[in-house]
Amino acid sequence: MSVGDFSTRTRRTVGAGTVVLALLVAVAYALDLPGAELVTVGAVERTLRSATPIALAAIGGLYAEKSGVFNIGLEGFMIFGALVAAASAWLVSGSGTITQGHLWFGIVSAVVVCALLTTIFAVLTIRYEADQIVAGLAVWFIALGFGPFTATVVWGGVSSPVLPNVNNVTVPVLAEIPVLGRLLFDVSPLVLLTVLVTAAAWVVLYRTKFGYWVQAAGENPQALDTAGVDVKRVRYATVILSGALSGLAGATLSIGFGSGFTGTGVTMVDGRGWIAIVAYLFGNYNPVGAFGASLLFGATDMLQIQFQTIGISLPGSLVGLFPYVAVLVVLALVGYTRVPAAVGEPYESEE
Amino acid sequence: MLRASVLERFAIAVASTLLALLLGSGVVAAAGYDPVVFLSSLFYGAFGSVSNVAFTLRQSTMLILAGVAVAIAFRSGVFNIGVQGQFVVGGFATALTVLFLAPMLPSGTAAGFALVVFGTVAAIVAGGAYAALPGLMKAYADANEVITTIMLNFIATGVVFFFLDSYLRPQGAAAPNTEPFPAYVGFPSLVFDSGSFSVLGLAVALLTVVVVAVVMARTRLGYDLVTSGYQEPAAAYSGVDPKRTVVTTMTFSGMVAGLTGAIFTIMILGYYSDPATFPTFGFDAIAVSLLAANNPLGVVPAGILFGGLDAGGQYIGFTLDVPAELVDGVVGLVVLFVATPELFRMAARRTGLGGRYRESGEGQTGGETGADGEER
Numbered sequence: 187m188s189v190g191d192f193s194t195r196t197r198r199t200v201g202a203g204t205v206v207l208a209l210l211v212a213v214a215y216a217l218d219l220p221g222a223e224l225v226t227v228g229a230v231e232r233t234l235r236s237a238t239p240i241a242l243a244a245i246g247g248l249y250a251e252k253s254g255v256f257n258i259g260l261e262g263f264m265i266f267g268a269l270v271a272a273a274s275a276w277l278v279s280g281s282g283t284i285t286q287g288h289l290w291f292g293i294v295s296a297v298v299v300c301a302l303l304t305t306i307f308a309v310l311t312i313r314y315e316a317d318q319i320v321a322g323l324a325v326w327f328i329a330l331g332f333g334p335f336t337a338t339v340v341w342g343g344v345s346s347p348v349l350p351n352v353n354n355v356t357v358p359v360l361a362e363i364p365v366l367g368r369l370l371f372d373v374s375p376l377v378l379l380t381v382l383v384t385a386a387a388w389v390v391l392y393r394t395k396f397g398y399w400v401q402a403a404g405e406n407p408q409a410l411d412t413a414g415v416d417v418k419r420v421r422y423a424t425v426i427l428s429g430a431l432s433g434l435a436g437a438t439l440s441i442g443f444g445s446g447f448t449g450t451g452v453t454m455v456d457g458r459g460w461i462a463i464v465a466y467l468f469g470n471y472n473p474v475g476a477f478g479a480s481l482l483f484g485a486t487d488m489l490q491i492q493f494q495t496i497g498i499s500l501p502g503s504l505v506g507l508f509p510y511v512a513v514l515v516v517l518a519l520v521g522y523t524r525v526p527a528a529v530g531e532p533y534e535s536e537e
Numbered sequence: 538m539l540r541a542s543v544l545e546r547f548a549i550a551v552a553s554t555l556l557a558l559l560l561g562s563g564v565v566a567a568a569g570y571d572p573v574v575f576l577s578s579l580f581y582g583a584f585g586s587v588s589n590v591a592f593t594l595r596q597s598t599m600l601i602l603a604g605v606a607v608a609i610a611f612r613s614g615v616f617n618i619g620v621q622g623q624f625v626v627g628g629f630a631t632a633l634t635v636l637f638l639a640p641m642l643p644s645g646t647a648a649g650f651a652l653v654v655f656g657t658v659a660a661i662v663a664g665g666a667y668a669a670l671p672g673l674m675k676a677y678a679d680a681n682e683v684i685t686t687i688m689l690n691f692i693a694t695g696v697v698f699f700f701l702d703s704y705l706r707p708q709g710a711a712a713p714n715t716e717p718f719p720a721y722v723g724f725p726s727l728v729f730d731s732g733s734f735s736v737l738g739l740a741v742a743l744l745t746v747v748v749v750a751v752v753m754a755r756t757r758l759g760y761d762l763v764t765s766g767y768q769e770p771a772a773a774y775s776g777v778d779p780k781r782t783v784v785t786t787m788t789f790s791g792m793v794a795g796l797t798g799a800i801f802t803i804m805i806l807g808y809y810s811d812p813a814t815f816p817t818f819g820f821d822a823i824a825v826s827l828l829a830a831n832n833p834l835g836v837v838p839a840g841i842l843f844g845g846l847d848a849g850g851q852y853i854g855f856t857l858d859v860p861a862e863l864v865d866g867v868v869g870l871v872v873l874f875v876a877t878p879e880l881f882r883m884a885a886r887r888t889g890l891g892g893r894y895r896e897s898g899e900g901q902t903g904g905e906t907g908a909d910g911e912e913r
Contacts, residue, residue, distance in 0.1 A: 511688075
């Protein structure tokens with residue numbers, strides 16, 4: 187990407203961010219909302235929680251797309267993640283009392299199972315050159331079908347009963363510090379994990395040889411091949427990573443913060459996988475940027491609760507649409523300016 | 538897929554469906570049910586009795602219409618995943634029109650006919666307009682239509698529910714439903730004695746297929762749309778404005794999706810209700826269109842097949858307590874396999890069943906997948 191491109195891109199990103207923020211402020215102003223009461227510690231905490239699944243899936247998705255495979259199935263893998271996490275925690279507890287240990291077992295299972303499922307997706311798209319968009323959509327449909335089906339087999343209904351969720355990590359004493367204490371020292375381990383994943387993803391992508399391979403696999407696979415690195419292997423690695431992170435993202439929804447699996451309608455994932463794709467585009471394929479964009483979508487997602495707490499009765503059905511509208515605004519303003527050159531193209535090495 | 542021969546497409550479609558059903562039966566067996574009972578119930582539910590056939594044809598009518606909507610876009614190289622949203626908006630426009638105009642007209646068959654026509658036109662306009670939105674966003678802001686149309690599905694369902702819930706729910710009604718349409722608004726039930734299926738509805742669907750097929754194959758508009766899908770540079774060179782074509786494609790596709798909503802509202806519902814509870818015809822139609830290799834005529838058999846699967850699936854849901862969602866999963870598997878023709882080519886080569894095949898990699902990689910990566 188040339189410097190000119192980069193600055194245009196940055197200007198557009200900043201512009202789009204400003205517009206979304208301005209819209210939020212305009213809504214707040216039009217409805218005469220007390221701004222200070224909207225931005226509370228609780229709101230920031232909820233924003234972080236709401237951003238977590240989006241950010242995790244986004245980071246996985248950006249790795250896959252950086253390496254040349256557009257994993258548009260993130261939403262589907264998140265559904266599987268949410269289901270597997272809840273179901274395995276439930277099953278391992280013997281349908282009885284679910285402990286924190288069981289929950290963590292559920293989270294790890296979700297990651298492993300989704301990694302395995304994405305391996306199949308990776309084989310179909312990389313080895314058998316499936317159309318990436320259509321195959322990704324198929325993943326979503328399969329999850330929408332088999333997700334609630336599996337839930338019925340496990341629980342006798344498309345949704346699970348109420349399950350406990352992962353406890354916060356509380357650092358004694360420090361948690362007592364006003365504002366910061368609650369945000370930094372009394373926090374869900376999954377939020378911390380997401381921050382760690384973001385940082386690690388940034389370091390790996392821009393500071394390691396593997397990160398360089400990932401970028402080369404998406405930009406110039408021939409060159410990478412010539413340099414003696416197996417393009418397909420790099421792509422397998424990133425696609426499987428995207429599945430594992432989507433699984434984790436789904437797990438945070440069902441038993442990380444939520445209270446079980448909901449299989450009605452478009453399930454509890456409710457479009458967050460699609461929002462994740464926009465988050466990494468908006469973040470310009472940079473893990474830190476993707477995390478920032480996820481925070482923006484997380485904040486719009488949480489507006490409903492904020493409105494309720496301060497007693498504003500905007501119809502929930504409309505406020506709940508804010509994240510989707512935000513996605514449209516972001517896409518309209520930022521568009522798809524710069525994607526890795528070889529995305530969507532299967533790579534055949536000249537053996 | 539687009540470059541395969543007709544015979545090869547047909548073979549891939551059949552193989553995809555069979556493989557998906559096989560895997561679905563495997564899941565059924567793994568879940569502790571009897572796969573033979575599953576398959577036979579599926580078949581019985583689809584074609585086993587006159588009323589089952591009527592139900593299959595009813596679902597097929599919707600899937601054929603929605604499938605044509607999807608096919609128009611896919612054929613032209615645009616992914617319209619928003620057929621569901623356009624379907625919801627179209628049906629809502631029908632309901633508004635019928636409920637608003639009904640008190641102004643005298644009751645009777647003639648008025649009923651007029652209301653059906655007005656309602657249908659409203660749906661076509663609304664569906665087209667709603668689909669033009671992502672078309673404009675793709676053409677002028679480079680926004681990927683896969684994501685915008687999916688977001689617009691969520692938004693359509695939410696906004697329509699809001700209006701329904703706040704303004705159209707009759708006094709004291711518990712459910713978010715509108716008033717029912719007057720009894721004289723609807724399709725007469727011919728041939729099959731069914732309150733929610735009329736052969737006329739199926740006729741409208743088949744007529745739409747023919748019209749779309751003729752437009753795509755015989756008119757300047759259709760030529761522009763299809764060449765843009767196959768070869769965008771060539772289309773641009775021959776004077777087709779690619780931006781305008783995208784908007785036209787989406788609008789045309791959305792108009793058919795809106796018509797689907799009108800038929801659903803008039804023929805099946807007879808009122809309007811929370812769109813979140815509607816069947817996902819717009820999504821299943823993606824499978825229908827792909828199985829038909831995005832050919833409007835091919836949508837008819839594909840629509841009947843999926844209509845049968847759907848009817849069979851619902852029958853299973855009632856009788857076997859195997860959830861009907863299972864069939865949605867099978868439909869998803871069909872999509873996955875249809876997207877992967879190489880899998881079957883390879884299988885055919887290995888088993889020696891395939892006859893003449895190109896070497897892999899030649900011609901396959903460029904078309905559909907490449908176009909998407911490049912144009913963004």
